[in-house]
Amino acid sequence: MIKSILKQYWGYDDFRPLQSEIIQSVLEGHDTLGMMPTGGGKSITFQVPAIALGGLTLVVTPLISLMKDQCDHLVERGIKAAAVYMGMTQQEILETFERVISEDYRFLYISPERLETRLFQAKLQYMDVRLLVVDEAHCISQWGYDFRPPYLKIANLRKLLYTIREQNKKPWLPLNYSSLENFSNSFHTPCLALTATATKEVIEDIKNKLHFRHPSRVLKTSFERPNLTYSVIYAEDKMGNLLRMLGGKNEGCSAIVYMRSRKKTAEVATYLTENGIPADYYHAGLRPETKVQRQESWMAGTPSVIVATNAFGMGIDKANVRKVIHLDLPPSIEEYFQEAGRAGRDGLPADAVLIVSEYDKYKLRKHLDEEYPEREYIRHVYGRLASFFQVAIAAGLYSMFEFDIYQFCSAYRLSSMQVHYALKLLDQAEYIKYIEDPDRHSRLMFVTSRESLYHLNKFDNECQRIIQALLRLYSGLFADYVYISEDNIMKFTGLDRNTLYEKLLLLSRFHVLHYIPARQKPAIIYQTPRLEDEEVKIPRTIYEERRARQEARVDAIISYVENSKECRLVQLLNYFDESLDHRCGNCDVCLSEKLKGNIHEETEMIRQLIIDKLTAKGPMLVQQLVMQIEMDPQRVGEVLHLMVENEELNLSHGMLSLKGY
Numbered sequence: 004m005i006k007s008i009l010k011q012y013w014g015y016d017d018f019r020p021l022q023s024e025i026i027q028s029v030l031e032g033h034d035t036l037g038m039m040p041t042g043g044g045k046s047i048t049f050q051v052p053a054i055a056l057g058g059l060t061l062v063v064t065p066l067i068s069l070m071k072d073q074c075d076h077l078v079e080r081g082i083k084a085a086a087v088y089m090g091m092t093q094q095e096i097l098e099t100f101e102r103v104i105s106e107d108y109r110f111l112y113i114s115p116e117r118l119e120t121r122l123f124q125a126k127l128q129y130m131d132v133r134l135l136v137v138d139e140a141h142c143i144s145q146w147g148y149d150f151r152p153p154y155l156k157i158a159n160l161r162k163l164l165y166t167i168r169e170q171n172k173k174p175w176l177p178l179n180y181s182s183l184e185n186f187s188n189s190f191h192t193p194c195l196a197l198t199a200t201a202t203k204e205v206i207e208d209i210k211n212k213l214h215f216r217h218p219s220r221v222l223k224t225s226f227e228r229p230n231l232t233y234s235v236i237y238a239e240d241k242m243g244n245l246l247r248m249l250g251g252k253n254e255g256c257s258a259i260v261y262m263r264s265r266k267k268t269a270e271v272a273t274y275l276t277e278n279g280i281p282a283d284y285y286h287a288g289l290r291p292e293t294k295v296q297r298q299e300s301w302m303a304g305t306p307s308v309i310v311a312t313n314a315f316g317m318g319i320d321k322a323n324v325r326k327v328i329h330l331d332l333p334p335s336i337e338e339y340f341q342e343a344g345r346a347g348r349d350g351l352p353a354d355a356v357l358i359v360s361e362y363d364k365y366k367l368r369k370h371l372d373e374e375y376p377e378r379e380y381i382r383h384v385y386g387r388l389a390s391f392f393q394v395a396i397a398a399g400l401y402s403m404f405e406f407d408i409y410q411f412c413s414a415y416r417l418s419s420m421q422v423h424y425a426l427k428l429l430d431q432a433e434y435i436k437y438i439e440d441p442d443r444h445s446r447l448m449f450v451t452s453r454e455s456l457y458h459l460n461k462f463d464n465e466c467q468r469i470i471q472a473l474l475r476l477y478s479g480l481f482a483d484y485v486y487i488s489e490d491n492i493m494k495f496t497g498l499d500r501n502t503l504y505e506k507l508l509l510l511s512r513f514h515v516l517h518y519i520p521a522r523q524k525p526a527i528i529y530q531t532p533r534l535e536d537e538e539v540k541i542p543r544t545i546y547e548e549r550r551a552r553q554e555a556r557v558d559a560i561i562s563y564v565e566n567s568k569e570c571r572l573v574q575l576l577n578y579f580d581e582s583l584d585h586r587c588g589n590c591d592v593c594l595s596e597k598l599k600g601n602i603h604e605e606t607e608m609i610r611q612l613i614i615d616k617l618t619a620k621g622p623m624l625v626q627q628l629v630m631q632i633e634m635d636p637q638r639v640g641e642v643l644h645l646m647v648e649n650e651e652l653n654l655s656h657g658m659l660s661l662k663g664y
Contacts (some may be wrong), residue, residue: 004055005023005026005027005030005051005052005055006018008051008054008055009047009051012050012054012080012081012082013047013080018044018047019043019044019047020043020224020225021037021039021043021048021222021223021224022044022047022048022051024222025037025048025195025222026047026048026051026052028220028222029048029049029052029134029193029195030052030055030056030177031177032175032176032177032189032191032193033193033218033219033220034193034194034195034196034210034213034215034216034219034220035193035194035195035196035219035220035221035222036140036196036197036198036201036206036209036210036215036219036220036221036222037195037196037197037198037222037223038197038198038199038200038201038206038221038222038223038224039197039199039223039224040199040224040226040228040344041199041341041344041345041348043199043224045138045197045199046073048195048197049062049134049136049195049197050077050082050110052134052195053109053110053133053134054082054109056133056134057133058131058132058133058134059103059108059109059110059111059130059131059132059133060109060110060111060132060133060134060135060136061111061113061130061132061134061135061136062110062111062112062113062136062138063113063114063115063118063135063136063137063138063154063157063160064112064113064114064138064139065114065115065138065139065142065151065153066138066139067086067088067114069112069138070086070088070112070114071086072320073110073112074086074110074112077109077110082109082110083106083107083108083109083110084108084109084110084111084112085099085102085103085108085110085111085112086099086111086112086113087099087100087111087112087113087114087117087123088112088113088114088117092485092486093122093477093478093479093480093483093484093485093486094478094479096122096479096483097122097478097479100122100123100126101126103126103130104126104129104130111130114153115142115151115153115154115156115157116153117483118153118156118157118159118160119156119159120482120483121481121482121483122479122482122483123483124163125482127163127164127167128167131173132164132167132192133175133192134192134193134194134195135157135160135161135164135192135193135194135195136194136195136196136197137154137157137194137195137196137197137213138197139197139198140196140197140198140201140209140213141198141200141201141205141209141337142154143155143157143208143209143212143213144201144204144205144208144209144212145208145544145548145549145552146202146204146205146208146552152431154212155212157212157213158212158213158214161191161192161194161213161214162214164191164192165190165191165192168190168191168192169190173190174189174190175189175190175191175192175193191216194213194215196209196213199340199341199344200226200337200340200341200579201579202337202578202579202580203580206221225576225581226340226575226576226579226581227572227576227581227583228344228347229587230347230350230351230352230353231343231344231346231347231353231354231355232352232353232354232355232587232589232590233343233355233357233571233572233575233587233590234354234355234356234357234571234590234591235356235357235359235563235564235567235571235591236356236357236358236359236591237359237360237361238358238359238360239360241330241358241360242271242274244358245260245271245275245328245330245358246275246278246280248326248328248354248356249275249280249308249326249328250278250279250280253325253326254279254280255307256307256325256326257301257304257307257308257321257323257324257325257326258307258308258309258324258325258326258327258328259308259309259311259315259316259324259326259327259328259342259345259346260275260282260308260309260310260311260328260329260330261311261312261313261327261328261329261330261331261333261342262310262311262312262330262331263312263313263331263333264312264331265286265287265288265312267330268284268285268286268310268311268312269284269310271284271310271330272284272308272309272310275308275310276306280307280308281305281306281307281308282306282307282308282309282310283297283300283301283306283308283309283310284297284309284310284311285297285298285301285309285310285311285312285314285315286311286312286314286315287312287314297309298315298319301321302319302321313333313338313342316342316345319345320348321345321348322348322349323349323351324345324346324347324348324353325346325347325351325352325353325354326346326353326354326355326356327342327343327345327346327353327354327355327356328355328356328357328358329342329343329356329357329358330358331363332357332359332363332364332366332367332560332561332564333357333560334367334370334553334556334557334560335553335556335557335559335560336556336559336560336563336575336578337556339357339560339563340575340578340579343355357564359564364561364564367557367560367561368557368561371550371553371554371557373420373421373424374424374550374553375424375428375546375549375550376421376424376425376428378541378546380421380425381425381428381429381539381541382536382537382539383536384417384422384425384426384429385425385429385434385435385534385536385539386536387411387415387417388411388426388435388527389533391411391414391415392404392527394529394533395533396532396533396534396535397532397533398532398533399529399532399533400512400529400530400531400532401511401512401514401517401528401529401530402508402511402512402528402529403518403519403520403526403527403528404526404527404528405522405523405524405525405526406524406525406526406527407524407525408422408423408525426527428541428545428546429539429541431545432539432540432541432542432545433530433531434529434530434531434534434539435527435528435529435530436526436527436528436529436530437525437527438525438526438527438528439525443521443523444486444487444521445486445487445488445489445518445519445520445521446484446485446486446487446518446519447473447477447480447484447485447487447507447516447517447518447519448480448481448482448483448484448485448516448517449473449480449481449515449516450514450515450516450517451514451515451516452481453481456470456474456515459515462509462510462513462515465496465498465502465506466506466509466510468495468496468497468498469492469496469498469503469506469507469510470510470515472492472495472496473487473492473516475495476491476492476495480516484517484519489503489504489521504520507520559578563575563578566592567591567592567595568592569592570583570586570587570590570592570593571587571590571591571592571593572586572587572590573586573587605634605638606642606645608634609632609634609638609639609642610642610646610651612632612634613628613632613639613642613643613646613652614661616628616631616632617652617659617660617661618661621660622658622659622660623658623659623660624657624658624659625643625654625657625658625659628643628659629643643659647659650662
């Protein structure tokens with residue numbers, strides 16, 4: 004059956020390695036962790052069983068580009084699919100949920116941030132979810148390189164799905180349950196977690212955090228990509244090496260160049276273009292429409308080279324990338340392996356090259372220190388922040404302030420880099436919310452019940468008019484954040500902009516609603532009332548434990564680039580607990596060994612020719628002997644020098660003779 008689905012919708016006659024095993028595990032109702040390398044065909048492992056099972060498959064993923072691409076591809080094949088993600092209006096989200104429920108959709112892609120919104124949970128009651136898929140599952144693990152706290156909400160979603168099935172008396176049954184022995188009806192909806200990279204610790208963490216039921220399955224294919232060659236090049240002249248790799252016979256090949264700095268992506272792209280290699284750049288700070296345009300242009304092949312930060316690539320399905328080049332040292336092997344794996348997804352030969360200098364290693368360790376400033380420094384930043392915004396002790400709860408980090412650092416003579424990471428740690432400890440990206444639209448949600456609004460007589464007439472305007476103009480305000488227009492509310496209430504702003508902030512402070520104004524800059528929102536500096540505590544789980552894990556990852560990537568004796572592929576697979584019984588034969592280490600072997604063979608050949616000549620003709624002048632051996636004179640001279648040093652030859656007054664003659 005599953006092969007017929009594969010053929011009908013995707014046109015393939017058979018599955019790739021491990022795909023059918025994962026699909027079968029899902030159809031039997033097992034919680035399953037599928038581990039496949041980038042480009043290994045993970046999407047098929049949930050799309051095929053979803054069609055076989057019927058009902059709805061819920062796909063949790065942080066990748067908006069992947070949501071859109073996969074939805075488009077499914078719809079092209081006649082399969083109903085929809086996506087809900089940040090940036091959609093409340094009306095668009097509501098209409099999407101209604102279509103999914105009423106029109107028998109097979110797939111709903113959703114970002115983890117939306118799982119606990121009241122609107123989603125209300126609509127979930129009417130969805131027949133047969134399979135829960137968690138893409139990029141390593142994001143749920145604090146041991147992973149890309150931990151994302153919203154993923155922790157998925158455990159609550161599993162409990163909710165169980166409760167809905169139990170209340171509706173609808174047990175989940177495997178596709179061929181009548182043929183399976185010892186299967187008892189269960190209200191659990193099976194979960195399929197997918198990732199390209201995971202160590203032992205991350206695997207166990209994924210299973211625990213997603214509440215995998217026994218017996219669960221962990222199915223893993225080899226991470227070996229025979230067509231992909233990994234290499235490390237030590238070079239101070241990185242740009243010269245980059246030009247050589249992308250120019251000449253490689254000119255026009257599709258390539259990604261990864262950098263750690265947003266600013267440098269633009270500089271490198273300009274440098275390449277000026278030197279005859281058309282390139283563009285990409286990073287998270289670009290406007291959304293610019294990012295979409297540049298990604299689509301590169302996918303179409305013009306330009307062939309994109310210079311990007313790690314914000315680029317997740318969910319990108321471009322098959323003919325011939326080169327992935329890192330000009331900066333990534334902070335972990337996991338991140339490097341995943342980014343490098345975007346090369347050669349068509350199965351043809353491709354290269355993953357890491358150009359590194361000694362300074363890169365120093366910079367990576369220094370960056371680790373910057374990410375974890377001293378606790379006293381973090382408290383100092385917290386206190387200065389309150390002074391900057393003039394927030395009194397015990398005040399400020401849910402207050403939001405536009406934040407110019409450079410103005411702040413200038414005022415208090417602080418390092419912007421260290422302040423940035425201090426704010427992130429304060430965010431993780433839930434003292435503040437540090438919103439780094441601007442938002443051009445205001446958002447609002449009621450945080451009290453509709454019934455409570457009718458008893459809010461303590462507010463003045465202006466606040467009452469604003470509440471009435473909101474209820475008239477917008478729907479869904481009690482379920483989720485809704486984008487609003489202050490201009491429309493001003494027209495309805497007759498209030499000026501400053502008064503409206505002040506009253507909305509007042510209603511926020513009294514926990515009637517939560518108002519997030521549009522802003523052109525990053526923002527700080529107080530999650531707790533302001534404390535005395537010494538009361539700020541950063542837990543060990545956020546500071547020491549995370550730092551230790553990150554330090555181990557930094558040590559691992561530095562060991563990788565320094566190890567010039569062991570095959571690059573063997574090193575990478577060993578990191579992911581996979582052993583390889585052969586060398587790749589193509590990486591810089593393997594090629595170096597081959598070259599040494601060739602030199603050894605050549606040396607032996609020249610040595611034997613020297614012995615033969617001197618045995619046949621007796622002692623000879625050095626120059627005379629070199630001329631009689633028809634090989635590179637420099638190499639012959641090197642071998643002669645070696646034989647004299649090893650006392651195989653005598654050298655006296657320019658005459659060479661065999662030892663003992």
